[in-house]
């Protein structure tokens with residue numbers, strides 16, 4: 001296949017450079033079989049073209065990484081390129097195991113005991129090549145045109161080497177590659193929709209390299225086209241193709257891909273386009289005021305993920321003061337807290353920042369900015385059910401009566417709030433942001449109007465924003481409220497937001513306990529953990545059906561959801577893990593314990609289920 005540079009359309013200074021991509025083969029490769037050795041053997045010399053003084057991290061211990069991080073964080077983040085020393089394993093790889101719902105996730109950095117690297121550079125390159133093949137089939141470009149794909153990444157230390165591998169996989173398949181560098185997941189989807197020759201948009205496909213809030217040694221891939229994020233069947237298809245490609249890699253292919261990548265890759269500062277869209281949205285909502293957030297003090301906590309841009313590129317141009325914002329600088333070792341708005345430590349950190357700085361509002365993102373939460377000026381956390389209530393209030397003002405689609409672990413109090421106070425309809429569906437978004441799209445297609453799909457995890461998507469799952473856009477909707485309140489002369493910091501959730505009943509006790517299924521236990525009798533989990537749920541259903549103190553939820557889409565003792569519980573199968581997550585909400589600890597005991601009575605009959613988390617909860 002011919003190598004070609006980027007098509008000759010209007011190309012401006014926004015394209016940073018033609019990036020020299022590291023070629024993929026390297027010496028010291030490990031060969032598992034003679035035939036593999038034959039295919040790869042000629043790589044006696046190091047074919048890696050360097051990206052200039054990179055720091056090789058792979059193979060060094062966690063402790064060393066920590067120390068490096070302490071003394072030279074920026075260097076570790078910016079330059080970490082384990083590819084220079086890591087011998088990528090060409091052992092047999094179970095590609096299907098890399099599927100995590102509609103994402104791909106794996107271990108990309110060595111050093112954690114019991115977690116061998118399975119998202120190596122060759123594996124990643126094969127996956128990117130498989131995505132290219134999938135995309136070529138979908139888009140069927142004419143003979144004279146080439147597809148182009150954008151690549152972004154979060155702050156993980158393996159980002160650079162995986163970006164290089166993805167670039168080679170795409171370029172080797174004859175696609176044009178546009179690297180955005182540090183980016184957010186929603187920005188990547190957005191790049192499939194943006195119309196701009198200057199920024200080489202729209203792209204035909206986009207890839208985000210991220211493992212969301214998972215530990216530093218993990219990484220993963222998310223894929224988008226202008227139709228949205230790829231779903232589970234597409235990911236399975238891509239992984240099957242990737243396994244094939246990987247098994248047939250030849251050294252010539254790899255060298256060729258490296259050469260093509262050095263010609264077919266451009267860099268573009270796309271985050272500027274994306275953030276200016278967010279800024280424009282707030283200005284529009286305020287009635288075209290240039291700095292509608294003048295006088296507001298808003299602190300951001302990016303948890304050292306990719307969301308630091310929100311302070312300098314969104315809030316400040318809108319006039320807000322952002323002093324006291326924290327952990328804005330990317331650091332893939334996440335030394336301060338897990339970037340996750342569901343995490344208690346993370347929420348405590350942003351709450352403290354709001355209080356210490358006497359700020360009007362706090363905003364927190366997960367690593368790749370598809371999830372978010374806020375904190376009001378009194379330190380009240382606007383996350384989980386409360387964030388859904390707030391977003392529902394905003395959306396229902398704009399679209400009275402609309403249906404709000406949420407995940408399954410939302411509270412009964414939220415239903416009452418949406419339906420009785422706001423006059424909307426609460427459609428409590430399944431866990432999983434893609435499930436929730438797809439359900440809202442489906443409802444609209446069958447004539448039921450829905451404008452918001454949102455999870456307690458902080459994932460949320462609006463119809464007005466192309467059902468793009470975007471934590472930053474959720475926060476923009478809150479900023480719109482502040483800006484328009486200010487424009488109409490209202491004072492009072494974030495009170496306009498807090499007032500919107502007045503009347504939401506929040507439980508005194510809310511816990512999530514994760515009960516693990518031991519997949520090697522004899523009680524599984526050779527069956528899968530899913531089958532075992534289903535059996536547990538069936539048994540629980542039978543027991544609760546015959547308990548007069550418990551009432552089955554009238555509408556429920558997953559697991560067993562039951563009300564009783566003034567509260568409720570839901571036991572369901574995890575989307576991805578051999579785990580049965582148990583959510584309990586109740587007005588008191590005693591009531592929560594009664595609900596927990598009802599579950600324990602049923603699950604005790606299943607020895608492969610580790611109930612220690614529940615036992616512990618019941619003892620306190």
Ligand SMILES: O=P(O)(O)OC[C@H]1O[C@H](O)[C@H](O)[C@@H](O)[C@@H]1O
Nearest residue numbers: 431432433457574575576577581
């Ligand atoms: O089913 P669980 O193990 O609780 O995981 C559920 C979560 O999985 C992933 O992280 C998805 O991105 C989330 O949308 C979902 O809520």
